[in-house]
Amino acid sequence: MFVIGIAGGTGSGKTTVVRKLLERLPKGEVAVLPQDSYYKDSSDVPVEERQNINFDHPDAFEWNLLEEHLKMLKQGKAIEQPTYSYLTCERQPETIHVEPKEVVIVEGILALCDAKLREQMDLKVFVDADPDDRLIRVINRDVRERGRTAEAVMQRYTRVLKPMHQQFIEPCKRYADIIVPQGGHNHKAIDILTSFIRQKLKGQKEG
Numbered sequence: 001m002f003v004i005g006i007a008g009g010t011g012s013g014k015t016t017v018v019r020k021l022l023e024r025l026p027k028g029e030v031a032v033l034p035q036d037s038y039y040k041d042s043s044d045v046p047v048e049e050r051q052n053i054n055f056d057h058p059d060a061f062e063w064n065l066l067e068e069h070l071k072m073l074k075q076g077k078a079i080e081q082p083t084y085s086y087l088t089c090e091r092q093p094e095t096i097h098v099e100p101k102e103v104v105i106v107e108g109i110l111a112l113c114d115a116k117l118r119e120q121m122d123l124k125v126f127v128d129a130d131p132d133d134r135l136i137r138v139i140n141r142d143v144r145e146r147g148r149t150a151e152a153v154m155q156r157y158t159r160v161l162k163p164m165h166q167q168f169i170e171p172c173k174r175y176a177d178i179i180v181p182q183g184g185h186n187h188k189a190i191d192i193l194t195s196f197i198r199q200k201l202k203g204q205k206e207g
Contacts, residue, residue, distance in 0.1 A: 013183020035108020
């Protein structure tokens with residue numbers, strides 16, 4: 001099994017990079033663990049206070065569960081990946097059955113933040129993007145998918161996203177083996193990544 005960590009700021013294009021890798025790699029040989037699925041359940045927090053949850057802080061994630069699930073996949077065991085709702089800030093009763101695959105991608109803003117998780121990764125990637133571009137993507141996404149106003153997104157960006165990015169996400173660059181500037185628009189970088197992963201897959205099968 002070949003484990004890849006893909007991190008980067010909110011709106012950097014991580015999900016696009018993952019999607020393009022999935023399109024290029026052999027069907028059925030890649031499993032994706034989105035870090036977003038491992039947010040802590042906030043059902044015990046009063047509804048009116050949930051809007052104040054800092055989703056960009058390492059403390060928002062259940063790291064032990066993510067680490068355990070990755071270990072299980074590496075041991076050849078299937079997992080039940082949790083699901084999370086941004087609308088209610090609660091973990092959902094439904095889970096996603098994930099079988100071990102030749103390649104496992106752990107994707108999220110802080111995927112390279114945790115030392116124990118990094119130790120399980122064979123390749124660490126940081127997706128970089130201009131702050132203005134990231135802000136535009138975040139506004140478009142949150143207004144369209146999460147029912148927020150542009151003004152609310154801007155306030156959250158200034159109050160939470162920007163300082164958290166500078167404090168926790170940007171420093172993760174130093175752990176990356178590869179930095180992909182311009183996110184999902186960097187076709188050459190994605191092609192290089194794809195070729196590298198294919199070589200590793202071929203080596204695993206021959207070995």
